[in-house]
Each structure stands twice: as structure tokens, then as C-alpha cells.
Amino acid sequence: xxxxxxxxxxxMCSWCWGFVPTMKQxxxxxxxxxxxxxxxxxxxxxxxxxxxxxxxxxxESHWREVAHLTxxxxxxxxxxRENFIYNSEMPSYAIVAVxxxxxxxxxxxxxxxxxxxxxxxxxxxxxxxxxxxxxxxxDKDSFAQQLAAPETKLDAEKDFELTKKLGLQGFPALLxxxxxxxxxxxxxxxxxxxxxxxxxxWIQQSQTTKQ
Numbered sequence: 773x774x775x776x777x778x779x780x781x782x783x784m785c786s787w788c789w790g791f792v793p794t795m796k797q798x799x800x801x802x803x804x805x806x807x808x809x810x811x812x813x814x815x816x817x818x819x820x821x822x823x824x825x826x827x828x829x830x831x832e833s834h835w836r837e838v839a840h841l842t843x844x845x846x847x848x849x850x851x852x853r854e855n856f857i858y859n860s861e862m863p864s865y866a867i868v869a870v871x872x873x874x875x876x877x878x879x880x881x882x883x884x885x886x887x888x889x890x891x892x893x894x895x896x897x898x899x900x901x902x903x904x905x906x907x908x909x910x911d912k913d914s915f916a917q918q919l920a921a922p923e924t925k926l927d928a929e930k931d932f933e934l935t936k937k938l939g940l941q942g943f944p945a946l947l948x949x950x951x952x953x954x955x956x957x958x959x960x961x962x963x964x965x966x967x968x969x970x971x972x973x974w975i976q977q978s979q980t981t982k983q
Contacts, residue, residue: 775978776807777971778954780935780945782815783867783884783895784860786834787961790842791944792882797964798946799878802971806978810877812864813943814932819859827858835889841961847892856894861928863888863895866905868928869918875910883908946971950978 779795781788799808823831828851835846850856863884871877887893887904894900898919905915918924938947938954945959946967957970 774807774809775950776809776948777802777957778809778811778947778949779878780811780813780931780938780940780943780947781881782813782860782943783863783881784858784888785813785815785943786831786838786846786889787942788881788944789885789889790838790844791961792844792885793842794962794964794967795878795944798967798971801968802975805975808878810867810871810881811931811934812867812928813935813940813945814860814864814928815943816858816860817864817932818861819857821857822855823853823858831858838961845890847890850892853894857896859896862898863901864931865924865928866895866901866915866919868931869915869921869924870905870910872924872927873914873918880905880908880910948974948978950974 777798781791802808832848832851835848838844839846866884867877867881870880883904884895884901887900888895893904895904898916901919902912902916906912940959942959944961946957948955948957948971955974957974958967
């Protein structure tokens, strides 16, 4: 694995949506110094039953907490949906499809999050994913082909396995990889004021170790 920052997120993780402003600033400050690679964590996989009332209440409580702490917008009409299966596999495949095409997967992740949380779009639906891809300037046909490609699913599942191997039990998670060592910088939401010093220290330490 290459040296750089490893960002583990899930498109249907509300705390990852809350982390968007922080992650933007991380990229602005540190992208020139170190590569930042996005991985999909697999927050909600293998789910085939509709979201029930108890599940809706639990998720909505998270949304309110994230909104209060970060100011990120949420459309609570989502909870009026019936028979919605809260499975993040398909939007995760979509992110990997963009990443595998050497396009800006981080930007696409934010587009999916904004569509889901702010505009109540069903990002588990393939047609919706293709529409969002087109809205951010991607070629719809190429994206749809990449999304359906077997290697896309396989690569996403490798991300899910890596997440488990690293023992990550919460998102967002930001790690530093250098000199064959991985350092956890954050697992869970933190502001840029907290994250930036950690990233700066990690970069300085990794550069010093190289010398």
C-alpha cells in the first residue's frame, strides 16, 4: 500500500456527511504534501430487510446529533419512506467505480452524500446513481458499465475486508500509512482544529523516518 492518508468512509454514514467540511479542509491543506486515498468501509452491508420504526428512530437521532454538531443539512422526509432497505453496498460500488476510473472519488462521495442526506434521493438505486454521475460531469454510459463490472464489486469487498482487518469499527476514519506502518489519526468525527495538528505531526514524523 502506498504512503499517504487513508480515508475510510461510507456514503450512508451520517457522521461521514458531517465530516465533509473537515475533510475538504484536510484535502486543501495536505493534498499537495501527501496523497489521500478513499476506501469504502461497508457500514451497512448484507441487509435485505426494510428499515423498521425502531431503526428509523435510531438513525434520526444520529442525524439530529450530527446536524447539531456540524451544521450539515438533513431532509427528514426520508423517514416517511416505506420499505426502504438501508444497505450501502450499491453506492459503495459506485464510489469504487469512480475510483477505478482514476476520477475524483472523494468529490463523488460528497455528491452521493448530498443527494441522500440533503435531497432525500435513493442512492441505493442504480438509475439514481447514474443520474448523479451525470450531474457531476461523468459519462453516464461509462459509469454504468463500470458500476456493473464484476471487478468493481470485488474491489469494494476488498475495501470492506481491509476495514475489518484494520479493526475499524466507526466512520469516518483517517489513517496515515508510511514506512510500512499504519497510524490511526481519527476514528469518528473531529473538527479540522483537532485533525490538522495530528496530520501535521504524522507527516513530519513520516518524513523524518525516511531520512
